[in-house]
Amino acid sequence: MSSLGFGLISAAVLAIATVGFTMQFAVTNVLNLAYGSIMINSAFVSYYVNQHGVTAWVALVGGVLTGAIASWLLNRFVYTPFQRRNLAPITVVIVSLGIDLMGTFGLQAIVGGGFVSFTQNQGSEYHFAGLLLSSLQLIIIGICAAVLVGVHGLLKYTRLGKAMRATSANRSLARNSGIKTNYIISTTWLISGALCGLAGTVFAMNAGVFEATSAQLYIVLLLAAMFLGGPGEPYGAMFGAITIGVATEVSAAYINPDYKDVIAFVVLIAMLMFRPFGIFGSEKTN
Amino acid sequence: MSVELSKKGQVLTATGLAAGYDGRAIVSDIDIEATPGKVISIVGPNGSGKSTLLKSLVGVVRVLDGTVKVGDTVITNTPSEEVAKIGVGYVPQIDDVFPPLSVKENLEIGGYLLARHEIRGRIDAVLEFFPKLKAMMSRKAGKLSGGERKMLAMGRVLMLSPSVLVLDEPTANLAPIVATQLLEEYIRGFADFGSTVLLVEQRAKAALRISDWTYVLGGGRVVLDGAPDDLAQNPIFIESFLGGGAATHAPKD
Ligand SMILES: Nc1ncnc2c1ncn2[C@@H]1O[C@H](COP(=O)(O)OP(=O)(O)OP(=O)(O)O)[C@@H](O)[C@H]1O
Ligand SMILES: [Mg+2]
Numbered sequence: 372m373s374s375l376g377f378g379l380i381s382a383a384v385l386a387i388a389t390v391g392f393t394m395q396f397a398v399t400n401v402l403n404l405a406y407g408s409i410m411i412n413s414a415f416v417s418y419y420v421n422q423h424g425v426t427a428w429v430a431l432v433g434g435v436l437t438g439a440i441a442s443w444l445l446n447r448f449v450y451t452p453f454q455r456r457n458l459a460p461i462t463v464v465i466v467s468l469g470i471d472l473m474g475t476f477g478l479q480a481i482v483g484g485g486f487v488s489f490t491q492n493q494g495s496e497y498h499f500a501g502l503l504l505s506s507l508q509l510i511i512i513g514i515c516a517a518v519l520v521g522v523h524g525l526l527k528y529t530r531l532g533k534a535m536r537a538t539s540a541n542r543s544l545a546r547n548s549g550i551k552t553n554y555i556i557s558t559t560w561l562i563s564g565a566l567c568g569l570a571g572t573v574f575a576m577n578a579g580v581f582e583a584t585s586a587q588l589y590i591v592l593l594l595a596a597m598f599l600g601g602p603g604e605p606y607g608a609m610f611g612a613i614t615i616g617v618a619t620e621v622s623a624a625y626i627n628p629d630y631k632d633v634i635a636f637v638v639l640i641a642m643l644m645f646r647p648f649g650i651f652g653s654e655k656t657n
Numbered sequence: 658m659s660v661e662l663s664k665k666g667q668v669l670t671a672t673g674l675a676a677g678y679d680g681r682a683i684v685s686d687i688d689i690e691a692t693p694g695k696v697i698s699i700v701g702p703n704g705s706g707k708s709t710l711l712k713s714l715v716g717v718v719r720v721l722d723g724t725v726k727v728g729d730t731v732i733t734n735t736p737s738e739e740v741a742k743i744g745v746g747y748v749p750q751i752d753d754v755f756p757p758l759s760v761k762e763n764l765e766i767g768g769y770l771l772a773r774h775e776i777r778g779r780i781d782a783v784l785e786f787f788p789k790l791k792a793m794m795s796r797k798a799g800k801l802s803g804g805e806r807k808m809l810a811m812g813r814v815l816m817l818s819p820s821v822l823v824l825d826e827p828t829a830n831l832a833p834i835v836a837t838q839l840l841e842e843y844i845r846g847f848a849d850f851g852s853t854v855l856l857v858e859q860r861a862k863a864a865l866r867i868s869d870w871t872y873v874l875g876g877g878r879v880v881l882d883g884a885p886d887d888l889a890q891n892p893i894f895i896e897s898f899l900g901g902g903a904a905t906h907a908p909k910d
Binding site: 457530533534536537539540541543544545546547548549550551552603 | 679715716717736737738740741742747749752753754755756757758762765766767769770773813814817
């Protein structure tokens with residue numbers, strides 16, 4: 372039962388991260404494998420703000436801003452110039468992998484190899500639907516719910532959100548309709564980057580102790596959750612994240628903790644083989 | 658036409674135009690003019706560059722040489738979002754809707770440049786024109802039939818009341834009766850109202866029937882142009898498009 376509880380919290384963290392990741396991929400067409408390293412860099416910024424006597428939940432704002440700005444800069448100065456050269460899309464993916472390594476090990480060079488943790492009260496414990504949850508865990512679930520509702524509302528009901536979906540579905544036609552797609556894409560980097568920074572900080576808080584390389588394999592979970600739910604689908608991301616989060620934690624508890632990421636890998640490969648557009652996603656018709 | 662969907666037109670001209678992909682010209686030496694109140698059509702075999710030509714006019718494909726103008730405004734290589742803003746509405750041959758968006762959302766995106774309070778009224782006007790769409794507002798565009806989809810594609814572009822309509826094979830996939838209606842009532846109607854219509858149409862006979870002037874494209878160049886009545890008598894045109902000898906009289910009866 373406790374592994375199910377753990378699974379639920381990891382799933383909530385993963386859902387926050389996946390919602391940003393899937394939005395980024397769908398609108399910008401960049402499979403940004405550096406997402407995990409931006410998460411952990413953002414977590415460290417939050418951590419340093421926190422070390423200067425700021426409450427962890429306020430310090431989190433620093434992480435959110437770091438994620439947003441770093442992602443925007445990455446697009447502006449790395450991905451966009453590469454895309455302009457009309458190279459095969461795989462080129463940008465490989466570049467992003469390089470950025471991920473640089474981001475992670477660059478951070479490690481700066482902060483050193485040791486584990487750190489937020490100065491934060493775990494709060495009291497609550498019984499909730501048969502699970503024992505700390506207030507930290509309840510807040511994470513609350514943030515996750517707020518992010519899902521917020522992103523859904525953005526995409527479904529706002530002018531910006533509809534333009535983002537139109538840009539994702541057919542960029543050329545979006546431009547023919549008067550949408551400045553470059554602006555929409557930069558804005559998407561800011562929003563999805565903010566979610567990345569938020570996810571990174573929450574991930575580190577939930578982990579308790581963390582180091583520069585803590586999120587290094589997280590990209591596997593993100594990819595699995597995204598493809599499970601269908602790229603670009605926020606509710607799909609939530610479904611994918613819960614499935615992956617619970618499956619990995621439960622398998623860690625009952626089989627062997629070493630198999631955690633392997634389970635995610637198996638799900639990812641199975642999805643790519645059988646339903647590359649996800650459980651909910653539909654094939655883009657042309 | 659009960660609802661005014663388009664605006665009085667402006668002249669669309671291309672002079673000495675060359676355009677193509679990756680710096681390689683697909684169409685060249687193109688001189689065409691589309692004027693208000695007229696339907697100007699482009700016909701030509703598959704791969705002759707009809708779509709490439711239209712795309713270069715609206716900023717989708719790079720112009721390598723020459724000038725494109727709307728009225729007195731030079732729009733050569735103007736980004737397509739700006740071209741939309743000055744009143745040129747373009748319906749591509751393929752990928753003409755946003756499949757994951759609902760019909761309503763497709764129309765809303767069509768009206769992206771309008772003020773929020775104008776969008777509803779415009780959607781109502783477009784629906785009056787294409788009443789079939791009314792029943793499928795919440796359906797995803799990707800789930801429409803070919804004909805419904807074409808109506809939506811036309812509806813989307815009409816949201817901005819364009820003064821120049823650039824249409825790439827709007828009748829493809831349509832049942833003959835619907836295609837005829839679209840061409841002879843709606844598209845001819847836009848021109849009669851005063852808009853400028855530039856149309857690519859595969860079926861030469863249908864094109865001649867509603868056009869005021871027709872350009873024939875071959876190998877990326879204009880090989881022939883003229884008024885429909887003259888083209889219908891032209892042996893070369895008859896040979897290549899009207900199925901040799903079959904049509905010895907003007908299709909306009
Ligand atoms: N994106 C592209 N990149 C490179 N070449 C292209 C591209 N699109 C079209 N072409 C080439 O340009 C030529 C003209 O194509 P285009 O689509 O303009 O023809 P078309 O007259 O519209 O044909 P159809 O009647 O089949 O629609 C073709 O040889 C085609 O292969
Ligand atoms: Mg074509």
